[in-house]
Amino acid sequence: MKRFRALRTRDIVRIAVLIMPLLFGVGALAYAAPAQEPGAAAAHGEEEHGSAGDVIMHHLLDSNVMAFEPFGEFELPKIVVGGFDISITRHVLFMWIAAVILLLVFGYVGSKYKSIGNRQAPGGLANAMEALVEFIRLDVAKSNIGEGYEKHMPYLLTVFVFILVLNLLGLVPYGATATGNINVTLTLSVFTFLITQVSAIKAHGIKGYLAHLTAGTHWALWIIMIPIEVIGLFTKPFALTIRLFANMTAGHIVILSLIFISFIMKSYLVAIFLSVPFSIFIYLLEIFIAFLQAFIFTMLSALFIGLASSHESHEAEAAH
Amino acid sequence: MEGLGNEGLGYLGAGIAAGLAALGAGLGIGQIAGSAAEGTARNPEATADIRTTMIIAAALIEGVALFGEVIAVLLVLK
Numbered sequence: 001m002k003r004f005r006a007l008r009t010r011d012i013v014r015i016a017v018l019i020m021p022l023l024f025g026v027g028a029l030a031y032a033a034p035a036q037e038p039g040a041a042a043a044h045g046e047e048e049h050g051s052a053g054d055v056i057m058h059h060l061l062d063s064n065v066m067a068f069e070p071f072g073e074f075e076l077p078k079i080v081v082g083g084f085d086i087s088i089t090r091h092v093l094f095m096w097i098a099a100v101i102l103l104l105v106f107g108y109v110g111s112k113y114k115s116i117g118n119r120q121a122p123g124g125l126a127n128a129m130e131a132l133v134e135f136i137r138l139d140v141a142k143s144n145i146g147e148g149y150e151k152h153m154p155y156l157l158t159v160f161v162f163i164l165v166l167n168l169l170g171l172v173p174y175g176a177t178a179t180g181n182i183n184v185t186l187t188l189s190v191f192t193f194l195i196t197q198v199s200a201i202k203a204h205g206i207k208g209y210l211a212h213l214t215a216g217t218h219w220a221l222w223i224i225m226i227p228i229e230v231i232g233l234f235t236k237p238f239a240l241t242i243r244l245f246a247n248m249t250a251g252h253i254v255i256l257s258l259i260f261i262s263f264i265m266k267s268y269l270v271a272i273f274l275s276v277p278f279s280i281f282i283y284l285l286e287i288f289i290a291f292l293q294a295f296i297f298t299m300l301s302a303l304f305i306g307l308a309s310s311h312e313s314h315e316a317e318a319a320h
Numbered sequence: 321m322e323g324l325g326n327e328g329l330g331y332l333g334a335g336i337a338a339g340l341a342a343l344g345a346g347l348g349i350g351q352i353a354g355s356a357a358e359g360t361a362r363n364p365e366a367t368a369d370i371r372t373t374m375i376i377a378a379a380l381i382e383g384v385a386l387f388g389e390v391i392a393v394l395l396v397l398k
Contacts, residue, residue: 243383246390296379 052260060252062089062181068174091178098165098178105129106161136160136298144302145309152305155195159188160298167248167290171283179293180248182241189237192301197233200308236304240297247293251286255279334395341388348381 064087067073078087105125112126122130136157141149163179170177178184201209213229214222258279262271324332356374360367 239383242387242390243379246386247382250386250389292375292379296376296383299376 052257052264056253056256056260059176059256060180060249062091062176064089066090066093090176091181091184094166094169094176094178095184098162098169101165102158102161132161133157140295140299140302144299145306148309149302152195152199152302155191156298156302159191159301160294163188163244163297164291164294167294168287170248170252171286171290177248177252179244180252182245185241185244188244188297189240192240192304193234193237195301196304196308199305203309236300240300244293244297247289251282251289255282255286258282330395330398334392337388337395338392341385341392344388345382345385348385349378352377352381 064076064078065073066076076088076090076093078085080087106129109122109126109129112122116122116126121127137149137153140160141153141156145152166179166184167177169175170180197209200212204212213226217225258275262275265271352374356370359370363370
């Protein structure tokens with residue numbers, strides 16, 4: 001009789017990787033449960049939950065109702081203050097959850113550094129977070145901003161991990177992507193815009209800042225130069241907004257559409273061979289895009305701050 | 321041609337816009353990937369730098385393609 005060796009961790013990991021598609025398949029079906037009624041009822045022309053497009057929109061848009069589909073739902077409070085609707089919606093709730101996660105993780109890591117001191121390298125979570133922070137410090141902040149990058153490190157780090165956690169929270173079942181809401185991404189871009197302008201004014205002074213708007217052309221051209229430059233000032237944060245928002249929303253639309261294809265076609269064959277494998281592939285791609293978009297937002301913020309507060313090149317140009 | 325009212329034209333425009341945006345993104349990112357592969361073949365030591373540049377450029381081009389997609393979605397919703 002052959003002797004079997006003990007089951008090691010890497011064997012368990014290999015088994016988990018092989019049955020992962022099955023787990024994702026079950027998870028995807030649970031996620032898409034509300035679409036079962038329209039699949040059956042649409043044939044009769046009457047719709048209880050709405051068509052697939054309506055369900056997709058319901059998953060993507062913000063709402064006051066936190067729904068855990070087969071189990072029930074609960075409604076979040078509506079708060080209206082003086083005509084402004086500041087009620088707590090799903091996206092607000094997920095931003096708070098992300099904030100709590102970040103406070104816990106980085107609070108723990110920071111206190112670990114304080115208790116260890118200078119003598120030892122940190123282990124575990126602190127080590128992993130140090131790799132992240134060093135990556136942002138060297139490759140993103142220092143290479144783009146140059147000197148004086150330490151002032152902007154807190155903002156860049158915060159924005160990176162915040163966007164990352166929000167993107168990843170949208171991928172778990174029952175999660176909602178707060179960065180898929182254009183108001184959230186617009187706010188983050190406005191922060192970048194304000195920091196860029198303030199650092200430009202600090203580096204060049206008000207006169208230098210206004211002089212940049214004319215970009216060193218003859219005064220007769222100012223009348224068209226200044227509007228173009230002002231528009232150019234605003235397109236960069238606008239592009240940041242739309243890029244993050246559209247990437248997150250489009251990814252979720254693709255995932256949901258692929259899952260609902262099997263309900264619309266009402267066939268097991270399509271479900272097994274088309275819907276589930278493609279959904280898994282797009283899901284994994286979405287995880288990669290979550291990281292990538294957080295990195296791109298941070299890198300472009302650092303780039304704009306660096307461009308706005310650059311010192312040396314102008315004196316060299318003026319010397320000519 | 322009675323199906324071609326204003327709404328029908330809107331849907332048609334949205335479909336064409338989304339397709340053209342995807343086409344532009346595919347061409348652009350394909351060129352980047354080609355240049356990245358060629359650069360890596362010429363200089364295998366710079367693989368990591370070329371890969372980083374390629375990913376950044378791909379994300380930026382995809383952002384532009386998604387501008388077009390957003391406009392297509394707006395057309396469908398209106």
